[in-house]
Amino acid sequence: MSTVNQSPKRLTSDAMSASLARADQRVTAAPLGHALVALAEQDERVLGLSADLAKYTDLHILRDALPERFYQIGMAEQALLGAAAGLAMEGFIPFASTYSVFATRRAYDFLCLDIAEANLNVNMVCALPGLTTGYGPSHQATEDIAILRGMPNLTIVDPADAVDIEQAVPQLAAHDGPTYMRVLRGKVPRVLDEYDYTFELGKAKLIRGGGEVLLISTGLMTERALEAAAALEEAGVDTAVLHVPTLKPLDEETIRRELGRDRLVLTCENHTIIGGLFDAIAHMLVRDGTVRRITPVGLPDEFLDAGALPTLADRYGVSTDKLVERVLGLRRSQDA
Amino acid sequence: MSTHQPAAAPARVADSADEHRLQRIREAAQRIRANALVQAEVQGQGYIGQALDIADVLAVLYADQLRLRPDDPTWEGRDRCLLSIGHYALALYAALAEAGVIPREELTTYATDGSRLPMSAMASYTPGVEISGGSLGHGLTIANGVALGLKRKSNDAFVYNILSDGELNEGSTWEAAAVAAHHGLDNLIAIVDFNNQQADGKSSEMLGMEPIGAKFEAFGWVTRRVDGNNVAEVLPALEELRSVEDPAPRCLVVNTKLGKGVDFLEQREKLHFMQVAPEEWKLAHDQLKEQA
Incomplete structure (x- = not known):
């Protein structure tokens, strides 16, 4: 293990009963x-x-x-x-x-x-x-x-x-x-009932609008994308979240429509960045003849470490905080 | 689970009515062999050895044991016969033609472009074919689900799964064997074709699975073993397995001879995929006619 937590009480893996919910969540x-x-x-x-x-x-x-x-x-x-x-x-x-x-x-x-x-x-x-x-x-x-x-x-x-x-x-x-x-x-x-949202098989849904950044997310990363969007709003960055719960068949029409606007775009998935949401969208864009920079946020192309989930989510850049940092970093490099 | 008797010698069919029935099945078996030759000749080669070895078992099933309606292959009341070993397709098509499910004339389209009779049997292509076999070790797992489903529907049809000795190498078969016994699937009959031949050579030399019957028995199955090329043994064994009271799945191991019924194929070097010379097809047909 490359990272050793030196604090007195270390987080544990908690494998069999792991719940993703924080104590304050519905x-x-x-x-x-x-x-x-x-x-x-x-x-x-x-x-x-x-x-x-x-x-x-x-x-x-x-x-x-x-x-x-x-x-x-x-x-x-x-x-x-x-x-x-x-x-x-x-x-x-x-x-x-x-x-x-x-x-x-x-x-x-x-x-x-x-x-x-x-x-x-x-x-x-x-x-x-x-x-x-x-x-x-x-x-x-x-x-x-x-x-x-x-x-x-x-x-x-x-x-x-x-x-x-x-x-x-x-x-x-x-x-x-x-x-x-x-x-x-x-x-x-329970997250999505706070929005005007219903699940439709095969459909992507815009959960939250925003003019500067578009987060295209799937799975549990949609919750983190929404949290990141709220944090970014406080930092003055207007961020949209497009939730893509059905990965195949992909709702290409909706994704194309959202990509039609000039925004910084990231995909967010709880999966290796190979062969998942990012690849599916890239596949569509190349087929369309569209050149578009999209930054993939997801798990790395490696076997992951064992450990506590919050530690690992930070380590691999898929926590809410790391997602916010990533967006802000991309914006700084854009401005530079 | 009740205890099971060891494999016993099968009852003999004796009286004249039964002899008439056996003769009818034997004639069906020879026609199934001829049907298989017709298909293999289109290709000039193929899994003809296996088709000839399993013909007697298929005749007992399709000419006697199976409840089926030839003009309604998805009839709810039918017995489901699942062929794991997709490469035995020409044998199954031969039996389906004998049973009247597919027209005999269609057999010459075997494995040709656009045919309903592909080289490996698939449910999506052919009426009367229940599953897509070919990747071995699947049939028995699916048969379990079908058997469970029939029980849920209070449908008293039986599920047969024809598998091969080589297929027993696949671990999934044994997962399925355990599941069938655990759930007491007494509407399931597995038939294992023991021809001692698989792709790379003799089954006994590739990965020996003997004693096959004892293995199934140890898993909780009622098991019998007979000469699979003798309908007088196969018929009573399958009848018995259908009627025994044990709340357990049933297995019939059939010892068969690759190429059975055509002497030069029986004697040829045993191969998974046999080559047959152009002039030999007529000789093979003639031999079958002589035996009829």
């Missing part, structure tokens, strides 16, 4: 689990499955409320996704949960061939995306979106908060095809 407990119970009560086709991680992906809420609608598959991710495919073939709408690293790295072939090729209505709901655990590379899915973006038929969602998760669940079920959602678990912040 939160909802287990929004995925409760949204699934509400949906399952209305639609008997909806089922939950997990590979020995119900408790750690919030599916235990469904398991406990409607036990007959839940299957425990055991610590067998390939069997989990295969079984989900088979249930979907029989007309059910399975939500299969595990950690993102296991669904994408370990069971990729099953997700690809049994679910995506067959275009089945299987919804993968996977926890610990990007840097949401300090446990180290075995549990940090820093490249899951890069792995999955090339998979035909698959819809990919990175929700910002509990509001996104609650509103996404019924839309994922209604979508006639496979989906992958990165799950925020435990006490999940």
Whole structure:
């Protein structure tokens, strides 16, 4: 470890119970689990499955409320996704949960061939995306979106908060095809209900307008982008935030429209800067023949350190404070 | 979970009505072999060895055991037969043609551009093909989900999964075997084609999986093993596995002979992907006719 905290009390990794919420935040407990119970009560086709991680992906809420609608598959991710495919073939709408690293790295072939090729209505709901655990590379899915973006038929969602998760669940079920959602678990912040916002699958939404800087964000980075925008406002920098919860298919029309104005632009993602939001937008711009400077804020192209989340978020430049510093630094270099 | 009896010698089918039934299945098997040859000849090569070895098992399934409606391949009441081993496609197409699900004339389009009969079997191409196989070790995991789904719907159809001995190398098969037993999937029958051949050579020399039956039994399955080229053994074994009371999944290991039914292919160097000379196709067809 390169950085050693010399203060008497060091922050800890807190891997299994990690909650992203700060003590002063409004939160909802287990929004995925409760949204699934509400949906399952209305639609008997909806089922939950997990590979020995119900408790750690919030599916235990469904398991406990409607036990007959839940299957425990055991610590067998390939069997989990295969079984989900088979249930979907029989007309059910399975939500299969595990950690993102296991669904994408370990069971990729099953997700690809049994679910995506067959275009089945299987919804993968996977926890610990990007840097949401300090446990180290075995549990940090820093490249899951890069792995999955090339998979035909698959819809990919990175929700910002509990509001996104609650509103996404019924839309994922209604979508006639496979989906992958990165799950925020435990006490999940409620942020987007402070704005005039509703989640629409496939749509990017401008959460906050601003004339000088545009932050295009996805997943939990939208919360930090909004906090950064508020801090920047106090520093006299008018900052817009465009939230892109659906990464595939990308809402190119909305992103193009927002990029049409002359602003400093940064992308913000809880993912390696390779193969995620930044790459998807760059891909679109090059295809359009547009030259545009965009600064990617995201995780580096390296295996991340183990440690406490606030420490790591600062270290890798994805904390709110580091985002603000980055914007101000870019503006200074622009002015120079 | 109840205890399971060790693999016993299968009951023999004896009386004349049964003999008539067996004869009907044997004739279907020979037509399935001929159908497979018709397809392989289009390519001049192919997985003909496997198609000939599994023909008797497919005849028992498609001419006798499977509940199906040829004109309605997605009929809700059908038994689901999932082929893991996508490269056995020509055998499955041959059986689907025999069952009347696809027209026999279509077989000559096998693996040609635009055909509904690709070289590896895929659900999205062909009526009656339930899953896209080819990447091995998937079929049994999917079969579990189908079996769970049927139970949820109180649908008494059975799920069959045809897999190969080489496929047992894939760890996912054993994940699936554990899941099937844990969930008591007594509507699931796995059929393992033991032809002792995989891509790089003899299965027993690549990654030996014997004793296969005992492995499944240890996982909690009801297991039987028979000569897969003898319909008088395969038929009663599959009937028994369908009717036993145990709340457990069932496995039939079938010992088969690569190239079965065409002597020069049976005797040829055993290969995963056999070459057949142009003049040999007629000889092969003639041999099948003589046996009929």
